[in-house]
Amino acid sequence: MIGELEQRIEKVLGLPDPLSFSSGTAGLHAAYLALDMPPGSEVIGPVTTFHASLTPALHAGLNAVLVDVEPDTGNLCPAALEAAITPLTRCVTVTHYLGHPAAMEEITRICRERGLHLIEDISHAYLSTLNGQRVGTFGDICVGSMQDRKSWPAGEGGLFSASRPQWRERALLAGHYRGRALLLEDPELAAFGETGLGLKMRMHPLAAVVGLANAEDLVERLAARRALLERLSRGLQGLAGVRPPVVRPGAGMGGWFSYRPQIQPGELKQGVAVDTYLRRLRDAGVPAHYPSVGSLSGMPLFTCPVPLHAAAGTWRPRRCGPFHGESAYNAGRISVSVTGEDTEETIDAYAAVFAEASQALARPVAA
Numbered sequence: 336m337i338g339e340l341e342q343r344i345e346k347v348l349g350l351p352d353p354l355s356f357s358s359g360t361a362g363l364h365a366a367y368l369a370l371d372m373p374p375g376s377e378v379i380g381p382v383t384t385f386h387a388s389l390t391p392a393l394h395a396g397l398n399a400v401l402v403d404v405e406p407d408t409g410n411l412c413p414a415a416l417e418a419a420i421t422p423l424t425r426c427v428t429v430t431h432y433l434g435h436p437a438a439m440e441e442i443t444r445i446c447r448e449r450g451l452h453l454i455e456d457i458s459h460a461y462l463s464t465l466n467g468q469r470v471g472t473f474g475d476i477c478v479g480s481m482q483d484r485k486s487w488p489a490g491e492g493g494l495f496s497a498s499r500p501q502w503r504e505r506a507l508l509a510g511h512y513r514g515r516a517l518l519l520e521d522p523e524l525a526a527f528g529e530t531g532l533g534l535k536m537r538m539h540p541l542a543a544v545v546g547l548a549n550a551e552d553l554v555e556r557l558a559a560r561r562a563l564l565e566r567l568s569r570g571l572q573g574l575a576g577v578r579p580p581v582v583r584p585g586a587g588m589g590g591w592f593s594y595r596p597q598i599q600p601g602e603l604k605q606g607v608a609v610d611t612y613l614r615r616l617r618d619a620g621v622p623a624h625y626p627s628v629g630s631l632s633g634m635p636l637f638t639c640p641v642p643l644h645a646a647a648g649t650w651r652p653r654r655c656g657p658f659h660g661e662s663a664y665n666a667g668r669i670s671v672s673v674t675g676e677d678t679e680e681t682i683d684a685y686a687a688v689f690a691e692a693s694q695a696l697a698r699p700v701a702a
Contacts (some may be wrong), residue, residue: 336535336540336543336544336547337355337538337540337543338357339486339543339547340354340489340509340538340543340546340550341354341355341494342545343546343547343550344486344494344496345496345549345565347462347550347553347554348457348461348462348469348471348479348494348496349469349471349472349647350471350472350477350494350495350496351480351496351497351498352497352500352503353494353495353496354494354495354496354503354506354511355492355493355494355495355537355538355543355546356433356492356493356494356495356510356536356537356538357491357492357493357510357536357537357538357539357542358480358482358491358492358493358536358676359387359456359458359478359479359480359481359485359492359493359494360387360390360391360407360480360608361389361391361492361493361510361536362396362479362480362494362495362506362536363387363388363392363428363454363456363493363496364391364395364509364510364534364536364687365505365506365509365510365536366391366453366454366476366478366495366502366506366535367391367392367394367395367397367426368395368505368506368509368532369450369476369497369502369503369505369506369509369667370425370475370476370502370505371505372395372425372426372452373425373528374397374426374648374649375396375397375398375648375649376396376397376398376423376424376426377397377398377399377400377418377421377423377424377425377426377653377669378397378398378399378400378425378426378427379400379402379419379420379424379426379427379428380399380400380401380402380411380427380428380429380430381401381402381403381404381410381411381412381429381430381432382401382402382403382404382630382631382632382654382658382661383404383409383630383631383654383665383670384430384432384456384631384660385430385458385478386631386634386636386637388428388430388456388458388464389401389428389631389684390426390477390636391498393636393641393643393646393649393650394406394646396646396649397425397649398649398651398652399424399637399650399652399653400419400424400425400651400652400653400654400655401581401631401632401637401652401653401654401656401658402416402418402419402655403415403655403656403657403659403660403661404414404432404658404660404661404664405438405664406500406581406659406660406663406664407581407583407664408435408437408581409432409433409435409664410429410430410431410432410435410436410438411429411430411437411438411442412524412660413438413441413442413445415655416442416445417445418655419655420445420449420451422702423482424430424449424451425451425452426451426452426453426454426555427442427445427446427452427453427454428454428455428456428506429442429452429453429454429455429456429458430456430458430459430472431455431457431459431463431470433436433459433580433591433592433593433595434459434460434463434486434588434589434591434592434593435460435580435581435582435583435586435588436460436461436463436464436465436470436586437470438589439455439465439470439473439474440465441469442473443473443474446474452474452475452476453473453474453475453476453477454474454475454477454478455471455474455476455477455478455480456475456478456479457470457471457477457478457593458478458479458480458482458485459486459550459590459592459593460509460589461479461485461486461487461553461557461590462486462553462554462557462587462588462589462590463481463586463587463588463589463590464587464589464648465585465586465587466585467587470589471496474493474498474598474599475497475498475502476496476497476498476502477494477495477496478483478493478495478496479494480492480493481491481493481494481542481546485592486553486557486560486589486590486592487546487549487550487553487590488545488546488549489538489542489543489545489546490541490542490545490546491539491542492538492539492542492543492546492569493538493603499628500520501521504520504521504524505524507531508524508528508531508532509531509532509534509536510531510534510535510537511531511535511536511537512528512529512530512532512533512534512535513528513529513646515530516528516529516531517529519596520681530640536616540604549571554649556675557589557590557591559592559675560582560590560591560673560675561589561591562589563673563677563678563679563682564588564591564594564673566679566682566683566686567579567594567671567673567682567685567686568582569686570682570683570685570687570690571686571689572688573688573700574690574693574697574700575599575602575693575697575699575700576598576599576602576612576692576693576696576697576698577596577597577598577599577612577689577692577697578596578599578601579596580594580596580597580599582593584608591669593626594670594671594672594673595626595668595669595670595671596668596669596671596689597666597668597669598612598613598625598667598668598669599667599697600666600667601616602698602700603696603697603698604696604697604698606696607696607697609667609669610651611696612692612696612697613625613669614668615688615691615692615696616688616689616692617694618693619673619688619693620684620688621685621689622671622672622673623669623670623671623672624669624670625668625670626665626667626668626669626670630658630661630665632654632656632658632661636652637652638652638654671685
């Protein structure tokens with residue numbers, strides 16, 4: 336089952352010779368180990384992402400650097416990335432936030448010019464594209480989560496793919512001892528095949544069964560979700576007090592992991608707060624709420640001494656603020672839950688509620 340799922344991942348996502356892992360976090364841990372960077376090397380990543388894109392670096396003797404994001408997409412800002420590079424920087428980890436491709440052409444150029452490794456976390460962005468190229472195929476290593484809430488779920492699981500065979504073999508050694516690790520081509524690595532590097536991060540076969548079942552209609556399911564969310568965006572277009580999520584030219588949204596419009600406080604009537612607009616939506620039946628995951632810049636693992644002696648000398652995160660892009664992106668941002676049970680009729684009903692809320696609570700749009 337494991338091999339069958341890995342073949343399906345290669346076929347569907349266009350990733351070369353992929354490996355399965357017990358989680359996306361485990362895949363990222365293997366990625367940081369596979370790149371074999373010196374202790375204390377810096378990994379730059381966006382301040383707006385799920386923490387596990389960066390935190391496995393702690394267990395590889397590395398350090399994290401948080402940089403600002405672009406105010407329209409929430410993705411890693413290329414200018415902020417370039418400004419944060421130091422002689423200790425060895426790697427950049429990019430997430431395609433909520434399914435929107437990051438500015439990979441600029442980010443790839445920076446990494447190549449500065450000799451940096453590039454990891455893509457595609458957990459939010461299965462089948463997303465940038466100018467026709469699939470996300471996950473720009474960088475050195477691609478990792479994705481197959482956790483239950485992701486677009487391609489396996490209950491719990493992850494995937495890994497590398498552009499160089501040596502990185503794949505190191506990842507095998509990191510989490511797949513015995514079995515395939517005994518067949519590595521690099522003799523120096525194969526000598527450790529029996530024990531690997533001491534960790535077991537293999538996907539459970541039952542998770543592979545779930546992943547295969549959910550692969551059957553993946554393309555059609557994500558296309559149907561995308562059509563509904565594009566319909567909702569059209570319904571929000573032109574309303575005072577709210578903006579649909581930005582989709583840049585050339586960006587293909589794939590699964591569109593989460594739909595997050597932005598309430599515009601400056602367009603609301605005097606005395607009307609974002610909370611008021613949100614409450615109006617909820618009272619009328621729209622499944623809207625504030626996003627549940629906050630900024631990495633305020634999490635203790637990125638702000639306080641780590642309670643782990645083994646990492647105390649290397650894990651000293653740098654926060655390259657102020658994070659003006661993150662603040663602009665998050666201001667008034669809400670999430671609307673759209674599921675496979677929704678139809679064009681429910682989407683149109685949600686859009687009508689937004690229109691009613693804007694009419695009641697926002698100042699009229701100037702002609």
